[in-house]
Amino acid sequence: MGHEFERILITGAAGNLGDHLRRGLGPLARRLRLLDVRPMGEAAPGEELVQCDLSDREAAFAAIRGCDAIVHFAGHPREMSFDEILRDTLPASYNVYEGARQFGVKRVVYASSIHAVGFHPVEDVPDTRAPHRPDTFYGLTKTFTEDLASLYWDKWGIESVCLRICSCFPEPADRRMLWSWLSYSDCLRLTEAALLAPRVGFSVIYGTSDNARAAVSNARASHIGYRPRDSADVHAPRVLSRIDRDDPASTAARVVGGGFAAAPHPDDPR
Amino acid sequence: MGHEFERILITGAAGNLGDHLRRGLGPLARRLRLLDVRPMGEAAPGEELVQCDLSDREAAFAAIRGCDAIVHFAGHPREMSFDEILRDTLPASYNVYEGARQFGVKRVVYASSIHAVGFHPVEDVPDTRAPHRPDTFYGLTKTFTEDLASLYWDKWGIESVCLRICSCFPEPADRRMLWSWLSYSDCLRLTEAALLAPRVGFSVIYGTSDNARAAVSNARASHIGYRPRDSADVHAPRVLSRIDRDDPASTAARVVGGGFAAAPHPDDPR
Amino acid sequence: MGHEFERILITGAAGNLGDHLRRGLGPLARRLRLLDVRPMGEAAPGEELVQCDLSDREAAFAAIRGCDAIVHFAGHPREMSFDEILRDTLPASYNVYEGARQFGVKRVVYASSIHAVGFHPVEDVPDTRAPHRPDTFYGLTKTFTEDLASLYWDKWGIESVCLRICSCFPEPADRRMLWSWLSYSDCLRLTEAALLAPRVGFSVIYGTSDNARAAVSNARASHIGYRPRDSADVHAPRVLSRIDRDDPASTAARVVGGGFAAAPHPDDPR
Amino acid sequence: MGHEFERILITGAAGNLGDHLRRGLGPLARRLRLLDVRPMGEAAPGEELVQCDLSDREAAFAAIRGCDAIVHFAGHPREMSFDEILRDTLPASYNVYEGARQFGVKRVVYASSIHAVGFHPVEDVPDTRAPHRPDTFYGLTKTFTEDLASLYWDKWGIESVCLRICSCFPEPADRRMLWSWLSYSDCLRLTEAALLAPRVGFSVIYGTSDNARAAVSNARASHIGYRPRDSADVHAPRVLSRIDRDDPASTAARVVGGGFAAAPHPDDPR
Amino acid sequence: MGHEFERILITGAAGNLGDHLRRGLGPLARRLRLLDVRPMGEAAPGEELVQCDLSDREAAFAAIRGCDAIVHFAGHPREMSFDEILRDTLPASYNVYEGARQFGVKRVVYASSIHAVGFHPVEDVPDTRAPHRPDTFYGLTKTFTEDLASLYWDKWGIESVCLRICSCFPEPADRRMLWSWLSYSDCLRLTEAALLAPRVGFSVIYGTSDNARAAVSNARASHIGYRPRDSADVHAPRVLSRIDRDDPASTAARVVGGGFAAAPHPDDPR
């Protein structure tokens, strides 16, 4: 037997995360097709580079044709205006799913975000079936795409795993990240698990490392088979000694979305 | 004491439902502002007519200014393409909520739909906290707007009641409507209750009449105070004798969304 | 349009309940086939009488052939020995479901019983998804047949409604029946609803009248569309004045199965 | 058969509610023993009057001796200091339950209060198993006595029904009472049901009339058999026209406890 | 202090699992009584061999007499006809429980199976309180015996732990077993835990090793104290490279029962 997949499309391949996935997912497929609006350097053996804008439907479809899985990580984790999501993010999501339908892709692994449920209080420890509570327009792109994925599963049989990535950075940078941190290596493990699980239907899973502190629960997502190996705990002494605690009554401390939930409306003057 | 509201904006006022609301909601406000892209006839005393397209932000904001409640019923219950929702429905929803924020409107009553959760099986009897499972792109506009409403409540304190209207028609027209039917009068009662409830935060409620058959549950929405007075049951003998049963294994019979869940992709050739 | 069904088979047709069903279900089908091991009197127009033992596979199959629905009420609500259930009740249940599969019957309405869950405490108010807790070998025949029905639905698409009949008698005879009583007329209504509901898959519903006291909950069975019209409440003054209360600490008062839960092992000497 | 009880003790019999109970519960017992620290007028036939302070253990025990049920309604629904609850309310509760244990009383019906769970948000519609969230020291006396009742049930077999009375007044006096109102007649019905239910163990039930608006749920308390006959709905037009709405963002509008949840600390200077 | 038990009866002792239990459970009891319909070789010191058919009541009772615990593993994990279960499996189960009752055995550890709940979808991750959804007649023997165990606990105080064994084999043989595999050693640990837990009442627990992938949840069975030490994960590279994935839309991939759920009716011609 050979590779698990013939060709995996990775969108957002020029980003930090995309770069890790590019280096890590190779063994799973005969070829990786890498897509970004930015340049992605030289193609390694087995790689195909497609520089285009995912919100361009024709280009997106051309990139999807011939792939049997999509790892959709394009997009930046920052607040943005409604006009921006309407122009870029929502069309990109549609193009991915509709492209998958038209060209026979069977599974999409989507980089959703904790900000899809960011207004749940920390002490509620929301699980993967908690209702959407987006904390930003950015979060709203995630809830929209999750619902789109749900529709494409229920109606057209495209499987999805929505990875609600919490805080994927080189190191935990503040106290909140002591629970929300996801190492790059664990992000890769999570993506691999989502690609390899025999059956996912429409599934949601939170992306954090094996941190003692956990303000979200994957209890109902164990079928994905994600087992993190890194932990924010080794960074705790440094973080606790250098970074002050937030006021526990502040919005940023109160809810799992952290500072995003306290971000102003993108159109408001700063 | 005078009227409950100073000025209620009703969007979609030229539609069948909108017309009932126009005639019924008058006593709640000093003035009704009626909005539709279509003509709405003559203005009665206390009425203000605004003919415009809600997806036109400037026009929408102008219509919202001066209102203290919005009853947002614009839109047609039919499947539509992604490009259409991107151009019309999503911007209209944003304009309503962002207008409410900018001009101090405190409560929005939104005509969501059963199609926001249309893929839940009938025998699961989903309640108002069941996860989104849109059955169409139309349903996806409803899940998007519900999530938008959630964001505007959590972040900016705009209250919303999302009415998941099931089948609002003059009479039940098929066997599914024996559970899903909402009479026009009960739709008015539901809207009134949503406007008058002292506190709603972000709430969801299903819109059906008092039918013996019920494939959705309002058990967790009783704080709205909706009590229907009509019932599909009186129409049951006629419907049962004239209209054949669906195959219980068909998608249309299996899920609460009915035929919408079986509708083809809007871009596919018929 | 004509009758809802071509031919309904009613098993246990010579019993009290069976007799009510025989008289009430006529309008739903072109023909009623009545089956019992006991004589059933004269056949009325539209009736077919089959006197046989349901545990006789060949006879059972012959009776099922040609029917498009089965109302399976055969069996007596009394404790019995394991050998008896092994010889009679379990084979009868199998024959009904396997016959349905072989001869294309699409829906079975099964007279299950409160004794399938009889050991749940009254103050827990079990709903239709509470785990099985049979209180007798009689109750065990009900849990077995419910599980058999579940298998035939999941695997072979035979729909079932399991009616967990509580206390179907002419009148409430003791204090427990003030919550558990089901009038004969309401039992008929319940059976009709189970036959007419557009989609049931595998469903369970409790059978009681509209009693103020309710120790079981149909909150998750509203899709069946059962609406009782009788009530034990009108009998309450008589029952309360004539019949003493049980010790609330006794097994019979403690659990929803009542006296059955306190019944001795059928093989024990009395 | 004669009376349901030999002798019921009603505490708080001189209050408004107590007076209704005194006139209504007579038929359930051969004798009513009425207790209050205030004078209770003349004893009617079948009545025994005991004027004493329930926090006096000896007096309380003397009053309990010879009774077979206690309806414990003593206490005023108002905020009070910790020192006051320590001196009066908590000892009174203990004396009632310990007296019940020592003198063989088998059931206590206790007037608990919505303020035992007053900090649950209205839109959460808490049911009878929602965790305690007292909103005042008054509410804390209710949670304490409920827990005491739980202990006396689990350990010594004294049954209790804790009636979480919402707003028991002659008429709904504000918008909140449109959901929380309990008529005096319905309060009597509720108490009767709690006394007559065959088995209650440790049960909790909310006390409201049959109001369309309902911010609490008795779905899991139906075994008590309480069916209200009055409704705040008939008072709604008057209340809505005369009394302004609260700010939905205020604590009083936000939570089921209403104004109590906004009450200051009793020791703070006003 | 000496052995935990005086004499443990192991049924199915000649099977693969039975053989492991025979070698592993010795230290827990003064004597092991081994039962199988097949020969079991030589008796080691402390062993007693009983070759008989468990469906023979007299023989079964004779084997049970004198034991204080039963480890009931008899039966083969394969689909079988209804007539076969009626003749063999159900009587064997009854004989075990009724024998336990008659001869004072206090605890039964029963080898139930994942096939008792085999039709739950993988992505639902059913826990130990999920409703029965048998996937075969084999699964139906498991649901029946679990309900029998429930009855014998509720009514006659015989404790049971039902081990829902998933895939007990020397090594994971396909992709599904990457979540469902239970090593022989972990099966022994699970059985030991079930025997040693101070209090089990009627408990259910899934039997898998410590696999990263988990499509069932023991979150509510932690009181048994089972802690697996083996893991399918070490076998994952081999399995993934040699064995193709199933179609995720196939029944075998969709539900936790795997291929059993897709097995034809045992009486159908192959």
Place this chain on the structure above:
Amino acid sequence: MGHEFERILITGAAGNLGDHLRRGLGPLARRLRLLDVRPMGEAAPGEELVQCDLSDREAAFAAIRGCDAIVHFAGHPREMSFDEILRDTLPASYNVYEGARQFGVKRVVYASSIHAVGFHPVEDVPDTRAPHRPDTFYGLTKTFTEDLASLYWDKWGIESVCLRICSCFPEPADRRMLWSWLSYSDCLRLTEAALLAPRVGFSVIYGTSDNARAAVSNARASHIGYRPRDSADVHAPRVLSRIDRDDPASTAARVVGGGFAAAPHPDDPR
């Protein structure tokens, strides 16, 4: 950055647990203020000793003034009379919380107990949202103080973590402790986690070590970040071999409170 806290008050500092906390919590604060009614030896550098009775309000307030966190461990884990809890324990709890409010303490870590929920059956594995079921008057002091903490959080913004300590002893002393044991070191880890968690609101967490057997669940308390390192499992062979099993039907074996749940009324003659 310096210490996490300026001054932590530890009550009950002369007890076994208090002594561990005294030695372990030093690094978290610039100063530790130690309080007990008993002598506490010599003050180490950074320590302040306050010998007083917490039920003396003036003394308690004086001790609290100047602290920014309170670790409230005063009190002995033994059954006591109602009069005793009224005189000592309840006033002490009030003084701690009211002192926190008056002097600006933002977080309290409270040594609650398993006996707050002691009557839940072992096989129910109660989580941190299970209703109160106190098993003693001792347990009642814990439910009261938890409710008091809830009130002070909801109304005055004082955060609390209620540690439901199970069995904190040098070693597991009986079979129940194989699940309920909490080592002194893990108790310290638990307290540290409760102090350091960025946001706790009102939270509850069970205190046990990392034992294979677990009759309570912290699944919904993972935001606290407690990760035990000790385990009762290493003590299991000794305990199992030396200490007989309880009768599984006894109250002490049946419920999580163990022997406390079987303790007699403190006023009863022994």
